[in-house]
Amino acid sequence: MSSFRNALIAAAALTAASLVAAQMGTQFPGIGRAATPKEVAAWDIDVRPDFKGLPAGSGSVAKGQDIWEGKCAQCHGVFGESNEVFSPLIGGTTTDDVKTGRVAKLMDPTSGRSTIMKVATVSTLWDYINRAMPWTQPKSLKPDEVYAVTAFLLNLGGVIPDNFTLSDKNIAEVQARMPNRNGMTTRHAMWPGAEFKGVKTPDTKNTACMKDCATEPTVASFLPDFARNAHGNIAEQNRPVGAQHGVDTTQPESKAPVAGSGASGSVAVAQAPAAAKAAAEAPKAAPAPASIPAPGAAGVDSKAAQVLTQKNNCTACHAIDKKILGPSFADIAKKHAGKTDYLAGKIKSGGSGVWGPIPMPPQTLTDAEAKAIAVWLAAGAAK
Amino acid sequence: MKQEDVSSGRVRKAPENFLSREGVRAVFAEAKNGRRDFIRNAFAAAAAGAVVPVAMAQGNPVPVEGGDSNILNLPEHATGLGQGVATEGYGKPSKFETNVQRRQSPGLTQTTQASVSFAPLQSLFGIVTPSGLHFERHHQGWWDIDPSKHRFMVNGMVKTPKVFTMDEIMRLPSVSRFHFIECGANTAAEWGNVAVPTVQYTHGMISCSEFTGVPLITLLQLAGADLKNGRFVLAEGGDGSSMTRTIPMSLITSGEVIVAYGQNGEMLRPENGYPLRLVVPGVQGVSWVKYLRRVEVGDKPYAAKDEAIHYIDLQPDGLQRQYTNLQECKSVVTTPSGGQVLLDKGFYNITGLAWSGKGKIKKVDVSVDGGRNWRQARLESPVMSKALTRFNIDWVWDGKPAIIQSRAMDDTGFVQPTYKQLRAVRGTRSIYHNNAIQSWLIQENGEVKNVQLS
Numbered sequence: 110m111s112s113f114r115n116a117l118i119a120a121a122a123l124t125a126a127s128l129v130a131a132q133m134g135t136q137f138p139g140i141g142r143a144a145t146p147k148e149v150a151a152w153d154i155d156v157r158p159d160f161k162g163l164p165a166g167s168g169s170v171a172k173g174q175d176i177w178e179g180k181c182a183q184c185h186g187v188f189g190e191s192n193e194v195f196s197p198l199i200g201g202t203t204t205d206d207v208k209t210g211r212v213a214k215l216m217d218p219t220s221g222r223s224t225i226m227k228v229a230t231v232s233t234l235w236d237y238i239n240r241a242m243p244w245t246q247p248k249s250l251k252p253d254e255v256y257a258v259t260a261f262l263l264n265l266g267g268v269i270p271d272n273f274t275l276s277d278k279n280i281a282e283v284q285a286r287m288p289n290r291n292g293m294t295t296r297h298a299m300w301p302g303a304e305f306k307g308v309k310t311p312d313t314k315n316t317a318c319m320k321d322c323a324t325e326p327t328v329a330s331f332l333p334d335f336a337r338n339a340h341g342n343i344a345e346q347n348r349p350v351g352a353q354h355g356v357d358t359t360q361p362e363s364k365a366p367v368a369g370s371g372a373s374g375s376v377a378v379a380q381a382p383a384a385a386k387a388a389a390e391a392p393k394a395a396p397a398p399a400s401i402p403a404p405g406a407a408g409v410d411s412k413a414a415q416v417l418t419q420k421n422n423c424t425a426c427h428a429i430d431k432k433i434l435g436p437s438f439a440d441i442a443k444k445h446a447g448k449t450d451y452l453a454g455k456i457k458s459g460g461s462g463v464w465g466p467i468p469m470p471p472q473t474l475t476d477a478e479a480k481a482i483a484v485w486l487a488a489g490a491a492k
Numbered sequence: 493m494k495q496e497d498v499s500s501g502r503v504r505k506a507p508e509n510f511l512s513r514e515g516v517r518a519v520f521a522e523a524k525n526g527r528r529d530f531i532r533n534a535f536a537a538a539a540a541g542a543v544v545p546v547a548m549a550q551g552n553p554v555p556v557e558g559g560d561s562n563i564l565n566l567p568e569h570a571t572g573l574g575q576g577v578a579t580e581g582y583g584k585p586s587k588f589e590t591n592v593q594r595r596q597s598p599g600l601t602q603t604t605q606a607s608v609s610f611a612p613l614q615s616l617f618g619i620v621t622p623s624g625l626h627f628e629r630h631h632q633g634w635w636d637i638d639p640s641k642h643r644f645m646v647n648g649m650v651k652t653p654k655v656f657t658m659d660e661i662m663r664l665p666s667v668s669r670f671h672f673i674e675c676g677a678n679t680a681a682e683w684g685n686v687a688v689p690t691v692q693y694t695h696g697m698i699s700c701s702e703f704t705g706v707p708l709i710t711l712l713q714l715a716g717a718d719l720k721n722g723r724f725v726l727a728e729g730g731d732g733s734s735m736t737r738t739i740p741m742s743l744i745t746s747g748e749v750i751v752a753y754g755q756n757g758e759m760l761r762p763e764n765g766y767p768l769r770l771v772v773p774g775v776q777g778v779s780w781v782k783y784l785r786r787v788e789v790g791d792k793p794y795a796a797k798d799e800a801i802h803y804i805d806l807q808p809d810g811l812q813r814q815y816t817n818l819q820e821c822k823s824v825v826t827t828p829s830g831g832q833v834l835l836d837k838g839f840y841n842i843t844g845l846a847w848s849g850k851g852k853i854k855k856v857d858v859s860v861d862g863g864r865n866w867r868q869a870r871l872e873s874p875v876m877s878k879a880l881t882r883f884n885i886d887w888v889w890d891g892k893p894a895i896i897q898s899r900a901m902d903d904t905g906f907v908q909p910t911y912k913q914l915r916a917v918r919g920t921r922s923i924y925h926n927n928a929i930q931s932w933l934i935q936e937n938g939e940v941k942n943v944q945l946s
Contacts (some may be wrong), residue, residue: 110498122662140663140664141655141714142561143653143655144645144647144654144688146936148653149645149647149653151643152785153647153786153788154734155736155788155794157790157794158793158794159666159792161790191604195602195606212810214808216809216810218920218921219886227800227801227804230795231796233795235801237796240736241631241632241732241734243893244776247732247734292812292815293804293811294811295815296813297805297813297820298739298818299813299817299820300817300818301740301817301849302741303742303776305739305793311906312917313917314913315908315910315913316907317899317907319857319865319868321864321865323912324945326861326862326863326895326945327946328944328945329943329944330686331942332688336689339598340693343689343831343832344590345752346595346612346831347614347615347831351592351615352827353832353834354832355831355833355938356833356940358831362937364935366938367834367836367891382790450752460808490644
């Protein structure tokens with residue numbers, strides 16, 4: 110009995126000891142060693158929104174511009190506006206946004222989003238430029254250079270004036286001027302913890318209805334025929350044996366049903382392909398809106414055409430008279446003057462090689478809209 | 493034509509997609525010789541309809557000569573000597589599997605180093621993604637790092653900042669767990685409308701592996717981390733981008749977060765973070781920091797580039813949801829799926845994948861009439877928390893148009909939303925966390941199309 114009791118006590122003592130050991134980090138002797146201050150300094154480079162981790166230093170807008178033109182502009186554009194390699198850094202903010210801390214353009218469903226429109230914290234810019242830029246030589250900038258490049262970007266974004274010098278002393282004040290500083294929310298149910306005091310209930314509430322559910326199956330969106338082969342030949346992207354094979358998208362779609370004739374229409378679903386077909390043909394059948402000149406009409410409505418280039422996001426890559434990702438409308442007009450049909454086709458099909466290697470994807474706009482834009486381009490792309 | 497009808501007894505396949513078994517073999521023989529264009533020509537020939545036996549409909553007819561030549565004429569592999577052991581020191585997939593590849597989506601990015609490749613979900617079985625087909629997302633290119641030189645550091649709110657070698661990390665008690673990893677931007681292209689043709693491009697930024705490693709909490713305890721006040725942990729990569737992300741301490745103290753070196757029985761692949769990555773079950777892939785070099789314990793979140801500029805979800809009111817990390821319940825039918833063609837009427841096994849960042853999949857329902865009526869699918873075991881779950885359901889196709897959907901429910905009772913429901917709360921500009929029900933339209937010609945319903 111007593112030896113059993115002693116064993117129990119010993120076991121309890123051992124458990125207690127191992128608990129303490131775990132707390133003290135000695136449960137696994139021989140694993141890991143203390144990092145030296147030099148090692149920690151070499152790797153601990155992160156900067157938090159409260160600027161913990163920010164090294165002392167400063168850099169002016171002017172110095173930032175010099176560095177920018179040498180090391181950043183080739184990817185991001187001279188004004189941080191380029192969409193050629195990465196999405197634009199600058200653009201879309203106003204002096205009003207700097208006052209309110211909310212970027213109004215984020216409400217505009219047709220607008221693209223630049224970095225300066227989205228980011229709320231200067232610390233994020235400083236930290237990222239410091240750790241990962243320039244893209245091909247990350248971590249090569251010295252702290253003062255990071256301050257300078259950050260200052261130049263903020264100047265382009267209208268946050269600080271031309272003669273400003275950004276430093277660890279004034280960076281918090283600058284952060285308080287960020288155009289979208291009030292544009293973030295953590296009121297959602299998608300953080301896996303309670304740290305942000307977000308909501309607990311998910312924002313969608315579907316139910317598992319099993320029979321005669323309300324949904325009417327109407328096909329509202331599908332890929333247009335001209336995009337059939339846009340992702341390559343799907344037949345070559347499927348195993349050549351199996352329950353289903355890949356469709357040979359280099360060939361036009363078969364009109365013949367698998368089952369031949371005799372298949373009578375089923376309930377609701379049978380309408381779907383018909384609906385899709387109707388939807389596909391609707392734009393052609395529909396009369397063009399009054400503001401769009403009918404093909405062959407004498408007058409060219411420049412204003413309406415430009416509205417269409419906005420609406421269809423052409424302006425994300427093309428501007429009237431300067432090259433963005435794609436050529437300017439003026440250059441297109443010069444090169445393809447009078448070629449309305451060619452241009453209308455190109456607008457829909459996209460392509461690459463005419464203006465350089467960057468491809469333009471196929472566009473999903475109606476024939477009438479493509480034609481209206483083409484007419485405007487062919488006639489000189491007047492403002 | 494009459495002959496065909498008699499011998500097949502049934503229907504004619506969509507001709508442009510059809511090759512006989514002989515045709516398939518010829519294609520591969522040619523492909524082996526580097527003549528991939530032969531495939532196109534062969535399909536074109538079939539489309540022309542000139543080669544009557546090749547254009548036959550039935551996949552397995554009794555040939556007029558009374559037997560299948562594949563049975564009657566013994567092939568070389570039945571009459572010769574095969575290859576020896578260790579011909580390949582590291583075995584590769586069959587040469588007939590070359591169509592099964594991870595792929596980029598054309599035009600999505602302008603560089604390959606800041607880009608993504610999609611896993612071929614339409615060709616995968618079960619729940620484990622072969623490591624070589626795991627989707628990729630790189631922010632600044634991938635590296636193959638010498639593990640003997642890789643170090644892992646713990647610092648911040650700890651008693652003693654520590655460094656570990658790979659040898660030391662691999663000496664510690666390990667755990668092995670199956671988890672899915674899904675990019676927060678999976679299905680992002682489809683928020684507003686159909687944009688891509690196949691399940692590879694709609695849903696291919698998800699993979700599932702068995703990961704082996706050390707619970708991060710063990711390493712934090714070794715450094716004497718302040719688990720009470722240190723409510724956030726920064727994870728940082730050792731590559732050029734030195735990716736950083738904020739991880740909630742509550743998830744780490746639960747023991748779920750792993751510092752992993754193993755993937756499907758071997759080391760991580762370089763594209764997936766060799767030799768060390770973070771595994772954060774249920775959370776979007778960007779938090780699973782690759783080439784993990786450091787974690788820092790802190791009392792505030794970090795607003796890193798990928799949680800303050802990207803991976804934020806724009807809402808209709810112009811506010812951006814920040815720190816949206818969870819991958820909510822989602823599913824997709826992987827076959828039949830977009831870009832495929834059903835060769836004939838008759839029996840099919842509808843199969844797909846379901847997952848939830850909050851726990852286990854409880855059930856998956858499948859509709860073939862666009863969501864009006866649903867049947868419960870079979871869940872294949874194992875069904876594991878925060879891992880992919882495979883589902884299957886029988887279906888006899890009558891040759892009429894059908895719209896196939898799957899709808900998953902997790903063990904919190906949450907049901908995967910429709911596009912209508914999702915857009916009603918989040919609009920169409922959220923980019924991230926699109927977990928809507930996917931629809932595939934089966935046309936009468938057998939072609940399967942990616943569609944969205946109103």
